[in-house]
Amino acid sequence: MGNSAPSPQQRPHLPTTESAVTAVREVAEEYRLEVTVTDDIGADVTSRRTSAGAFTVLDPDGSLPHEAFVELGGDPAVTVQLFPEDDAKITVDGVEFADVPRDAVPAFLRSVYGGLAHVKTRFFPPGQWLVVPLPGDETYKELILGGALSPWLARHIR
Numbered sequence: 001m002g003n004s005a006p007s008p009q010q011r012p013h014l015p016t017t018e019s020a021v022t023a024v025r026e027v028a029e030e031y032r033l034e035v036t037v038t039d040d041i042g043a044d045v046t047s048r049r050t051s052a053g054a055f056t057v058l059d060p061d062g063s064l065p066h067e068a069f070v071e072l073g074g075d076p077a078v079t080v081q082l083f084p085e086d087d088a089k090i091t092v093d094g095v096e097f098a099d100v101p102r103d104a105v106p107a108f109l110r111s112v113y114g115g116l117a118h119v120k121t122r123f124f125p126p127g128q129w130l131v132v133p134l135p136g137d138e139t140y141k142e143l144i145l146g147g148a149l150s151p152w153l154a155r156h157i158r
Contacts, residue, residue: 012106017083024106027110031113036070067082075151108132111133128147
């Protein structure tokens with residue numbers, strides 16, 4: 001993944017998973033997309049807390065971890081998994097972007113739904129990448145595995 005450091009003034013800080021879910025809902029409303037949210041609350045049910053003991057709800061520091069999985073309707077198919085550790089995994093038509101800072105999620109989605117995201121191809125060595133530019137010269141780029149492009153990805157080749 002290629003990205004450059006963004007300026008903190010470029011986007012609002014989203015201190016909690018719930019604040020990020022609210023921001024994702026706002027983007028979905030802007031683009032008239034359906035939203036489905038699944039919340040996992042507690043160390044015993046969040047995906048990165050597999051070492052938590054049975055019925056252990058709190059983290060060692062006494063906090064209650066909250067993770068959310070958001071599905072956005074529309075084209076392309078997008079899911080966002082928001083983690084308690086201030087990051088997210090965003091999947092766009094099967095292309096996974098791991099470790100996206102939680103604060104960058106709304107700008108990332110606006111880039112995808114606003115038409116800025118595109119597929120870059122290279123003939124030698126062969127490859128295709130989904131490129132998602134964000135304000136402030138921040139760019140996320142992931143290799144498209146398998147070579148088969150969805151109709152949305154194929155329409156966004158540059």
